[in-house]
Amino acid sequence: MVLKVMSANQAIAEAVKLANPNVIPVYPITPQTTISEYLAKFVADGDIKAEYIRVESEHSAISACLGASGTGVRVFTATSSQGLALMHEIIFAAAGLRAPIVMADANRALSAPLSIWNDQQDSISERDSGWMQIYAENGQEALDSILISYRVSEDKEVLLPSMVCIDGFILTHTVEPVDVPGKEDVDKFLPLYKPDHAYLDPKRPMSIGTFTDPNYYMEARHDMEVALEGAKKVITKANSEFAEIFGRKYDFVEKYRSDDADIILVAMGSICSSIKDVVDELRDKGEKIGLVRVRVFRPFPTDEIYEAIKGASKIGVLDKNVSFSIGGVLHNEIKAKMDVDAYGFIVGLGGRDIKPEHIKEIIEKTKNPTTQSQWIGLNKEDI
Amino acid sequence: MVSVGAAVKEPGSTRKNKTGSWRTFKPILDKEKCIECENCIMFCPEGCINKDYDIDYDYCKGCGICEEECPVKAIKMERE
Amino acid sequence: MEISDKEFFAPGHRACAGCGATIGVRLALKVLGENTVAISATGCLEVISTPYPETAWEIPWMHVAFENAAAVASGVEAALKSQGKTDTTVVVFGGDGGTADIGLQALSGAMERGHNLIYICYDNEAYMNTGIQRSGATPYGASTTTSPHGKESFGEDKPKKNMPMIMAAHGVPYVATASISYPEDFMKKVKKAAEVEGPAYIHLQQPCTTGWGYNPAKTIELGRLAVETGSWILYEIEEGEFKVTYRPIQRKAVNEYLNAQKRFKHLTDLEKERIQSHVDAICIELKI
Numbered sequence: 001m002v003l004k005v006m007s008a009n010q011a012i013a014e015a016v017k018l019a020n021p022n023v024i025p026v027y028p029i030t031p032q033t034t035i036s037e038y039l040a041k042f043v044a045d046g047d048i049k050a051e052y053i054r055v056e057s058e059h060s061a062i063s064a065c066l067g068a069s070g071t072g073v074r075v076f077t078a079t080s081s082q083g084l085a086l087m088h089e090i091i092f093a094a095a096g097l098r099a100p101i102v103m104a105d106a107n108r109a110l111s112a113p114l115s116i117w118n119d120q121q122d123s124i125s126e127r128d129s130g131w132m133q134i135y136a137e138n139g140q141e142a143l144d145s146i147l148i149s150y151r152v153s154e155d156k157e158v159l160l161p162s163m164v165c166i167d168g169f170i171l172t173h174t175v176e177p178v179d180v181p182g183k184e185d186v187d188k189f190l191p192l193y194k195p196d197h198a199y200l201d202p203k204r205p206m207s208i209g210t211f212t213d214p215n216y217y218m219e220a221r222h223d224m225e226v227a228l229e230g231a232k233k234v235i236t237k238a239n240s241e242f243a244e245i246f247g248r249k250y251d252f253v254e255k256y257r258s259d260d261a262d263i264i265l266v267a268m269g270s271i272c273s274s275i276k277d278v279v280d281e282l283r284d285k286g287e288k289i290g291l292v293r294v295r296v297f298r299p300f301p302t303d304e305i306y307e308a309i310k311g312a313s314k315i316g317v318l319d320k321n322v323s324f325s326i327g328g329v330l331h332n333e334i335k336a337k338m339d340v341d342a343y344g345f346i347v348g349l350g351g352r353d354i355k356p357e358h359i360k361e362i363i364e365k366t367k368n369p370t371t372q373s374q375w376i377g378l379n380k381e382d383i
Numbered sequence: 384m385v386s387v388g389a390a391v392k393e394p395g396s397t398r399k400n401k402t403g404s405w406r407t408f409k410p411i412l413d414k415e416k417c418i419e420c421e422n423c424i425m426f427c428p429e430g431c432i433n434k435d436y437d438i439d440y441d442y443c444k445g446c447g448i449c450e451e452e453c454p455v456k457a458i459k460m461e462r463e
Numbered sequence: 464m465e466i467s468d469k470e471f472f473a474p475g476h477r478a479c480a481g482c483g484a485t486i487g488v489r490l491a492l493k494v495l496g497e498n499t500v501a502i503s504a505t506g507c508l509e510v511i512s513t514p515y516p517e518t519a520w521e522i523p524w525m526h527v528a529f530e531n532a533a534a535v536a537s538g539v540e541a542a543l544k545s546q547g548k549t550d551t552t553v554v555v556f557g558g559d560g561g562t563a564d565i566g567l568q569a570l571s572g573a574m575e576r577g578h579n580l581i582y583i584c585y586d587n588e589a590y591m592n593t594g595i596q597r598s599g600a601t602p603y604g605a606s607t608t609t610s611p612h613g614k615e616s617f618g619e620d621k622p623k624k625n626m627p628m629i630m631a632a633h634g635v636p637y638v639a640t641a642s643i644s645y646p647e648d649f650m651k652k653v654k655k656a657a658e659v660e661g662p663a664y665i666h667l668q669q670p671c672t673t674g675w676g677y678n679p680a681k682t683i684e685l686g687r688l689a690v691e692t693g694s695w696i697l698y699e700i701e702e703g704e705f706k707v708t709y710r711p712i713q714r715k716a717v718n719e720y721l722n723a724q725k726r727f728k729h730l731t732d733l734e735k736e737r738i739q740s741h742v743d744a745i746c747i748e749l750k751i
Contacts, residue, residue, distance in 0.1 A: 022541075022542055022545035022546070023538060023541045023542050023545060025537070025538060025541075049545075050545065051541035051542070051544055051545050053537055053538070053541055053576065054576065055534065055537070055572060056568060056569075056571065056572030056575070057568060057569075057572070059530070059531060059534070059568075059569075060531060060534035060537070060568070060569050060572055063527060063528070063531035063534035063535045063538065063569065064534050064535065064537045064538030064541070065538060066527055066535060066538065067502070067525065067527070067534070067535035067536060067537065067538025067539040067542070068538035068539065068541055068542035069538075069542075070525050070535075070538075070539065071500075071538070071539050071542035071543060071546070072542070072546075073542045073545060073546065075538070075542075089528060090527065090528060090531065093527050093528060096388065096389075097388045097390075097527070098387050098388040099388075159387060159388075197386075197387035197388060197390065198387065198388050198390045200500045200523035200524075200525060200539060200543075201523060202497055202498045202499065202500065202522060202523055202551060204392075205394040205520065205521060205522050205523045205524070206390055206391060206392045206394070206518075206523060206524075207390065207391040207394070207513050207518035207520050207523075207524045207525075207526075208388065208390045208524070208525045208526070209389075209513075209524075209525050209526035209527055210389050210390070210391050210513040210514070210515040210516075210518065210526070211509075211510060211513060211514060211515060212385070212389050212515045213514065213515075216385050216389065216515050216516070219384070219385040220385045220388070220389050223385060223387070385515075386516070389515050391513065391515060391516055391517065391518040393516075393517075393518070394473075394518060394520060394521045394522070395473035395518070395519065395520070395521045396473075396516070396517040396518055397473050397474065397475030397476045397477075397512070397514075397517045397518060397519040398473050398474065398475045399475065399517060400475040400476075400477075400517060401475065402474065402475055402476075402477075405480060406480070425486075425490065425646050426486055426643075426646075426682075426683050427486075428478060428480070428481060428482045428483070428485040428486050428489075428682075429474040429475075429476075429485070430470040430472060430473075430474055430485075430489050431474045434468060439474065441474075442474035442475055444480035444481075445480060446480035446481035446672075446679040446680060446682070447481070447678070447679060447680030448481055448679070448680050448682055448683055450680060451680040451681060451683065451684060452683050452684075460680075
């Protein structure tokens with residue numbers, strides 16, 4: 001295993017090179033842009049044999065993905081924030097047409113006000129679409145998750161698109177050592193994409209994208225619910241096989257010193273690295289603190305999250321997003337799906353830095369809660 | 384039972400829907416008068432006139448384009 | 464010219480009796496043949512042809528949304544290329560709404576990138592599928608539900624957006640206008656479009672009995688009147704060379720065309736004269 005230092009963006013581009021999609025329509029947007037640049041270079045040098053389409057907007061990027069996927073080939077695109085929001089209509093169409101598109105999202109705040117910095121509002125706002133969602137903590141996990149996502153999305157029992165989310169700037173523009181697997185190993189793990197549910201071939205004509213009256217629509221949507229829930233088994237199997245071949249084991253959640261914890265923090269993405277440092281520091285002082293990192297957000301792993309957090313007396317959930325007048329989405333979904341004493345903390349919006357002192361503040365406020373949900377780190381007098 | 388993604392794998396399956404029930408007027412083609420100019424075949428929105436100038440009444444909606452475009456008045460729309 | 468006897472667009476579809484769009488599609492597909500993939504934008508043609516679980520299409524077909532037919536087609540073209548199927552024709556059918564208005568960005572991008580596909584805009588001059596609302600292609604003076612004539616208005620007060628010229632400005636190797644009432648001219652143009660390497664654009668005028676207000680039997684007659692009065696001009700632009708492909712022997716007065724449709728019935732003589740002089744100016748320039 002040779003480790004190379006690279007950004008999560010480069011790691012994702014390496015994963016795409018290994019997965020070898022046929023068609024890559026991409027539109028640049030900060031902070032995903034370098035993904036589109038690495039891929040352009042790979043194609044220009046013949047390292048990936050793909051049609052690279054320099055589309056004129058993100059809406060066209062996802063539309064071209066859907067057209068190509070509908071023709072029966074593997075595709076890839078990447079976006080962020082405004083681009084993802086522009087894709088919204090087609091995001092729902094892609095899931096409804098059961099196209100196993102894999103997309104990287106560099107998590108970035110949504111306008112307005114305009115911000116290029118990190119939070120998770122963009123992908124969180126697509127959670128109803130039927131897409132699977134993984135939140136990666138680092139570049140290695142981003143690379144691995146792209147490969148696992150192709151495998152799961154293209155499974156005939158699933159056939160739903162996936163997005164792999166990485167925190168903008170924090171992961172996209174910092175470098176870490178990453179192991180890039182070899183092609184032969186990847187080919188063992190990821191078979192060729194050969195659909196039979198929908199493909200455009202004059203030898204066997206079919207119509208994709210029909211319209212359904214009230215007699216059919218609801219069943220088509222229920223089929224998606226079944227597929228998304230059913231994906232859990234497929235994800236578990238794919239994760240095991242990935243571990244066997246590549247030696248890295250992924251799960252729906254990652255437990256960090258949480259088995260005997262009294263207070264557990266729950267969060268997604270790169271912030272968990274900071275939380276782990278604080279957990280270690282407090283554990284050294286004898287405090288029973290732990291972290292449960294949610295990695296797979298859709299399908300929502302109710303059982304796995306519950307198993308991991310039920311032993312704690314209180315839970316603090318960090319959300320880099322807000323659903324106005326409701327609170328943080330992860331916090332609310334946990335409370336909706338399980339009976340635990342969980343308190344919500346809205347953090348880091350628009351790239352606001354989350355320091356160890358904020359995490360300690362959150363732990364104290366979880367121990368002695370005064371309110372169900374609150375914002376942390378605001379530069380305001382009275383909240 | 385809805386197919387995956389509501390894709391339809393049976394090309395031309397609208398043939399199950401007999402739109403002939405839509406019409407009020409029915410075209411009658413006189414093969415004696417017909418000069419085989421193919422106008423009616425070209426201009427039928429349903430494509431339901433075949434090479435032998437038989438009109439498929441299962442689908443004819445009675446729009447009257449064929450009567451209008453026949454240069455020798457070989458087609459007459461009759462009230463059904 | 465070889466055209467197929469086969470029908471690639473089956474009957475039983477839900478189009479209005481006398482629909483011009485289905486005539487256009489039938490004729491185009493007879494030229495293109497069975498090694499063709501069609502992509503539709505949301506609109507009349509898409510809705511009447513694919514009510515689940517039925518489809519009128521005998522060839523592979525895909526539809527995603529209203530404004531992205533050209534983008535979807537770009538992906539299909541790229542995928543077919545990557546599969547080595549470079550002899551499969553990609554044809555896109557978009558209405559005037561899905562082409563000149565909401566679909567313009569995707570179309571512009573696809574044309575600029577030079578994908579090998581044929582884009583046919585079936586132009587019935589309004590958003591017909593949703594019930595006759597005005598589009599950028601609605602002609603001057605037409606009454607639609609969003610540009611109705613009334614005490615303060617004579618209907619649509621802007622001229623038709625010149626889509627073929629916009630396409631020519633993209634450097635598209637083959638651009639043409641066509642009419643379903645001139646089928647040989649149209650089919651010759653479809654053939655040329657298929658043979659061209661790169662993108663081709665055909666703007667097909669298609670009378671609409673429901674939206675324009677006339678007896679459905681007159682669909683072809685209306686299209687003929689449009690061309691014979693100089694209201695719609697048949698031309699092609701091959702590698703930048705402009706050529707009129709049909710000139711009426713004796714150009715008719717525009718009133719013959721306007722008076723045959725309910726959507727123009729409200730126009731005063733002054734407004735009709737205005738339309739006539741506008742048509743005269745263009746036709747004299749083109750020697751029509």
